Amino acid sequence: MVDIDARQRLKLLAGAASAALWGCSGGGGGSDMGPVTPSPTPPTPTGFQPSDGLLRNTFRNNFTVGAAVQTSQVSNNSAISDIVTSQFNTIVSEFEMQPNIIAPTEGMFDFSAGDELVQYAEDNGLEIHGHSLLWHEITPDYFFEGTRDEIKARLQNYVTTVVSHFRGKISVWYALNEVVDSTGVGTTLPYRNSNWYQAAGGPEYIDWVLEAARAADPDAKLYINEYTTELPNKRARLIQVVEDLVARDIPLDGVGHQCHLILQDTAQSVLDAIDAVDGLFAGLSNRITELDVSVYSDPGSCWENGTNCDADYGSNIPESVLDSQAQLLRELFNGLILKSSLDSVTFWGVSDRDSWLNTSPVTRSNYPLLYDRNLNVKTGFRAITDRNFVI
Numbered sequence: 001m002v003d004i005d006a007r008q009r010l011k012l013l014a015g016a017a018s019a020a021l022w023g024c025s026g027g028g029g030g031s032d033m034g035p036v037t038p039s040p041t042p043p044t045p046t047g048f049q050p051s052d053g054l055l056r057n058t059f060r061n062n063f064t065v066g067a068a069v070q071t072s073q074v075s076n077n078s079a080i081s082d083i084v085t086s087q088f089n090t091i092v093s094e095f096e097m098q099p100n101i102i103a104p105t106e107g108m109f110d111f112s113a114g115d116e117l118v119q120y121a122e123d124n125g126l127e128i129h130g131h132s133l134l135w136h137e138i139t140p141d142y143f144f145e146g147t148r149d150e151i152k153a154r155l156q157n158y159v160t161t162v163v164s165h166f167r168g169k170i171s172v173w174y175a176l177n178e179v180v181d182s183t184g185v186g187t188t189l190p191y192r193n194s195n196w197y198q199a200a201g202g203p204e205y206i207d208w209v210l211e212a213a214r215a216a217d218p219d220a221k222l223y224i225n226e227y228t229t230e231l232p233n234k235r236a237r238l239i240q241v242v243e244d245l246v247a248r249d250i251p252l253d254g255v256g257h258q259c260h261l262i263l264q265d266t267a268q269s270v271l272d273a274i275d276a277v278d279g280l281f282a283g284l285s286n287r288i289t290e291l292d293v294s295v296y297s298d299p300g301s302c303w304e305n306g307t308n309c310d311a312d313y314g315s316n317i318p319e320s321v322l323d324s325q326a327q328l329l330r331e332l333f334n335g336l337i338l339k340s341s342l343d344s345v346t347f348w349g350v351s352d353r354d355s356w357l358n359t360s361p362v363t364r365s366n367y368p369l370l371y372d373r374n375l376n377v378k379t380g381f382r383a384i385t386d387r388n389f390v391i
């Protein structure tokens with residue numbers, strides 16, 4: 001508790017320092033900044049502090065900036081690796097620390113891909129986060145077999161083995177992925193009516209994961225990770241779940257907001273989600289864990305059964321669409337830098353070429369990230385790293 005308070009105070013101070021810098025003219029480096037004359041009224045923050053144009057430096061006083069990567073993408077000094085090591089200071093495994101990769105069959109643990117990524121992070125001075133310990137998707141069937149006690153023991157053993165293996169190396173676990181209901185109906189509210197809920201006969205599996213993870217590595221930060229926290233109803237259910245965990249003293253350090261956004265989303269809705277967690281006054285941190293901005297705004301049916309999806313832009317993405325994306329990102333980061341409880345922002349990938357949104361919900365060219373298919377920076381990148389850049 002003392003640590004969190006101290007850290008948050010430091011961040012507030014850092015925020016005040018950034019606000020002071022906003023009063024200086026010009027961007028693109030600190031060399032043209034003369035002595036700062038104290039001003040009687042603090043300047044209104046209108047953009048980002050001067051930086052060298054690198055993502056991680058732009059936000060160095062505010063939060064870490066990360067990218068989800070796959071082991072094969074960053075091995076062998078690839079072009080993606082050059083971007084990752086220069087622009088970001090954290091990485092997260094896009095899928096290689098999930099149960100289907102680590103424990104595809106019962107009793108067998110394969111950490112090779114995860115270990116490679118941990119080594120890569122260590123070699124390049126990057127912090128690495130783990131994603132995830134429990135999800136209702138991509139979990140081998142055997143996890144759900146047997147009695148409730150057997151299921152509990154198996155899950156606890158899995159979490160203990162994985163977190164112990166990465167102890168001291170993975171500083172943050174997005175432990176629970178998507179356990180909150182998204183439908184608004186049913187008897188399991190506010191929890192998702194998932195395979196895990198059914199197998200445990202209730203939400204107790206959430207406690208099992210968090211308690212086992214805390215015991216295996218008391219220093220690792222544990223997060224509950226959720227999508228569409230920008231939507232008020234979903235957010236309210238998430239807050240209900242979090243509040244209950246806090247009230248019962250179940251180990252939890254913070255909330256991950258996935259932030260798979262669409263162009264119609266507003267920055268304010270994301271900021272509201274952070275405020276809702278802060279409003280619990282429980283000393284929890286916030287993280288943006290899977291940020292991307294899709295250029296499509298499909299109806300639910302597209303995600304459910306692939307119908308009525310927006311038409312594919314193919315390779316002809318209009319500039320105006322990328323400008324709207326950049327505008328949303330700028331507004332979002334302008335707000336995020338003022339949130340003292342926000343520890344980290346991670347993009348769900350580096351380049352449009354590799355995004356999961358090219359195949360989900362349907363196969364189609366999407367443009368959700370900061371780098372284009374040729375690994376050039378997009379308008380969105382410039383919008384958030386250069387406050388003088390005109391969109």
Ligand code: XIL
Pocket residue numbers: 094095177258290356
């Ligand atoms: C996507 C990934 O990009 C894939 O590599 C993965 O195997 C499954 O889908 N919410 C999540 C991520 O928590 O794990 C999803 O990742 C995107 C939605």
